[in-house]
Amino acid sequence: MEINTLSSNLITSISELKKNPMAVLAASNGQAVAVLNRNKPVFYCVPVKLYEEFVKSQNV
Numbered sequence: 001m002e003i004n005t006l007s008s009n010l011i012t013s014i015s016e017l018k019k020n021p022m023a024v025l026a027a028s029n030g031q032a033v034a035v036l037n038r039n040k041p042v043f044y045c046v047p048v049k050l051y052e053e054f055v056k057s058q059n060v
Contacts, residue, residue: 002040004040004041006034006041007032007044008031008032008033008034008044009031010027010028010033010034011033011034011035011036012024012033012034012035012036012045013035013037014036014037014042017033017035017045021045025045025047028045028047030047030049030050032044032045032046032047032050033045033046
């Protein structure tokens with residue numbers, strides 16, 4: 001049995017993201033969204049502003 005920990009409270013399927021990616025981002029209200037493929041996390045969809053804040057905090 002595989003158990004995954006997600007670093008986001010928001011989750012969508014890759015199918016939903018492919019249907020309308022901008023709607024997923026709009027619904028996220030600026031938060032990261034975990035994207036699942038066959039109920040397994042494959043990546044996080046991160047809005048630009050949140051990503052830029054992360055980069056600044058890491059001094060990259």
